[in-house]
Amino acid sequence: MTYFYGGWSGVLGVLLALAIIDYVTGLFAAGAEGKKGTGPGLKSKIGLIGIARKVFIFAMVAVSHHQGDINSKKVAAGT
Numbered sequence: 001m002t003y004f005y006g007g008w009s010g011v012l013g014v015l016l017a018l019a020i021i022d023y024v025t026g027l028f029a030a031g032a033e034g035k036k037g038t039g040p041g042l043k044s045k046i047g048l049i050g051i052a053r054k055v056f057i058f059a060m061v062a063v064s065h066h067q068g069d070i071n072s073k074k075v076a077a078g079t
Contacts, residue, residue, distance in 0.1 A: 004062040006069075015061070019054045026050055 005012055027042070034041020 004065065006065050012061070015057070019057065023050055023054065 027047070030039065030042045030046065033039030040046065
């Protein structure tokens with residue numbers, strides 16, 4: 001965890017909490033639409049896309065951390 005995100009921070013915890021809340025509310029909304037007959041309901045393909053988006057968000061945070069780490073090493077080296 002430290003390697004990818006530079007340690008656990010409050011902001012990372014908020015991002016994780018919001019991602020979980022987003023996914024759970026998506027499950028509730030899909031279930032409600034399925035019961036009313038107005039939408040596809042719970043579909044594993046749609047759920048997988050939601051999970052993939054959240055993984056992508058955390059991957060971008062990790063890439064940004066590493067890019068910042070690389071830039072700070074270049075500045076410290078004077079290049």
